[in-house]
Amino acid sequence: xxxSVSIVLPTYNxxxxxxxxxxxxxxxxxxxxELLVVDNSSTDSTSQILSAYTDPRxxxxxxxxxxxxxxxxxxxxxxxxxxxxxxxxxxxxxYPDKLSACVELLQGGVDLVCHGERWVGGxxxxxxxxxxxxxxxxxxxxVLRGNCLSTSAVVADRNLLQSLGGFSENGEFVTAEDYxxxxxxxxxxxxxxxxxxxxxxxxxxxxxxxxxxVRNVAAEIAVSEMHLQELFSGFQLRLRRRQRRARAFxxxxxxxxxRGRRGIALAWYWRALRTSPLVGRLMPAMLLLLLPxxxxxx
Numbered sequence: 001x002x003x004s005v006s007i008v009l010p011t012y013n014x015x016x017x018x019x020x021x022x023x024x025x026x027x028x029x030x031x032x033x034e035l036l037v038v039d040n041s042s043t044d045s046t047s048q049i050l051s052a053y054t055d056p057r058x059x060x061x062x063x064x065x066x067x068x069x070x071x072x073x074x075x076x077x078x079x080x081x082x083x084x085x086x087x088x089x090x091x092x093x094x095y096p097d098k099l100s101a102c103v104e105l106l107q108g109g110v111d112l113v114c115h116g117e118r119w120v121g122g123x124x125x126x127x128x129x130x131x132x133x134x135x136x137x138x139x140x141x142x143v144l145r146g147n148c149l150s151t152s153a154v155v156a157d158r159n160l161l162q163s164l165g166g167f168s169e170n171g172e173f174v175t176a177e178d179y180x181x182x183x184x185x186x187x188x189x190x191x192x193x194x195x196x197x198x199x200x201x202x203x204x205x206x207x208x209x210x211x212x213x214v215r216n217v218a219a220e221i222a223v224s225e226m227h228l229q230e231l232f233s234g235f236q237l238r239l240r241r242r243q244r245r246a247r248a249f250x251x252x253x254x255x256x257x258x259r260g261r262r263g264i265a266l267a268w269y270w271r272a273l274r275t276s277p278l279v280g281r282l283m284p285a286m287l288l289l290l291l292p293x294x295x296x297x298x
Contacts, residue, residue, distance in 0.1 A: 004032040004083055005099055006158065008076030010069055011090035012040035015049045017203070020093050022053065024200075030099035033057060033086075036079055038072040040065050070167035070177040077158075077166045085158045091203040092117075092152040098199040102155040105193045112156040112185060114149045115195035122204030124258060129202075132194030139186040143227045144244060146220065146251065147179040153200055154178075160190060175212070176219035183227050210256075210264070217252045221245055246276035253285065262289050 007025055011018060025035050035058045039046055050060050061079060065071035077085060084106055088094065102113040119127045129150070135141070136148040164184050167177045186192075205212065224244045232240050253268035269286045272279055 002083060003034060003081050004103060005030070005034075005086055005155065006076070006080035006082035006084070007033055007035045007086045007088055008038065008073055008080065009035060009088045009090055010038045010040065010065075010072035010076065011042065011046060013042045013044045013046065014090040015042070015045040017091040018046065018049050021088060021090050022058070024093035024095070025088070026055065027096050028094065028099045029096050030103055033099065034059065034080075034082060036061060036076040038063055038076045040069075040072055068169050068171060068174055068177075070169045070173070074166040074169065077161055080158055082158060084155050085161055086155040087151045089152050091205075092201060094152075094200040095198070099155070101195060101197070101199060105195070106155060106157070109191065110193040111160050111190040112154060112192045113195065114192070115153045115199040116197055117150055117153050117200050117202045118198050119202050119204055122259075124204060128198050130194070130196040132192075134192060134194060137182070137186055137192050137194075139183055139227075140231060142179070142183045142186055143224055143231060144240065144247075146224075146247060147176070147182065149178070149182050150202060151178040152202060156185070157190075160185065160188070164188070170222075172222040173219050175216045176223045179220065180223040180227075183223070210261070213252050213255045217248050220248045220251070224248070242276045243278055246272040246279045246282075249275060250279050250282050250285070257285070257289060265289055 009021065022035065025033070037050060037058065038061045039050070041062060041064045061075055063072055063075050073087060084103065086099065086102070098115065102115065105113045114131045116128060116130045119129055131149050131153060136145065142148065164181070168180050173180050225241065228237060228240055228244060249268050249272035253265045253272065256268060257265035266286065266289050269282060269289070272282055273286070
């Protein structure tokens, strides 16, 4: 029987998360898979953790990716032998029926499947996120409105991913390299499907949250800038560029607001407003922050 799914799991100094992430693969009801763990030369106990797994479907690859996770994912993609490729970050995990649900849709004729996730950790309340919908996953809407997929929730046709060269290794795109790939996949006219049902957990990092948000905004803008120039020119390009930057600033404001950083969130909202006042939900978000908070007064 042909190998159905290759799972690419990049990791770096996440030994404490690996048993959960790898365990969630071993627990899948769908068992026709291989797991490619791409270790970015970890200095913790990652090698000891990995050496304890004797399942022949698990292969360990080593790389020094210089902080560009796309290189790790692309190494796994090059080594993949499955018809489909799934991605799982080492601090995330899947629920047992994840692969079976996704493979069923892929075998039905779609090129990429993305399912819902539960966001956990980071000192924040848990949230259930449904990605998509299909109308949001067009090239134009992805460029103008931002990402609507999650890497650890995606399973896609290997030939499609390899034909596009995998993830961009441009250093300016780090933290948004997945977003850039989804845009190129949409441009190819790939058939996508979204499963609202939650089939995995995405772990939010409690460390360096502010730096991560700012870095992601810069990467998101770099990706959108490149693709905007392929869709628009002249006045339309200038207008769309301002709107897209404002949307990214608004997203940063929301992220800081969710962490209770009201002052920083408001500063990002003001930045969005100065850039372009046409971002939906921006004014209500600003007003909500300006209202007295009973929680903070208590």
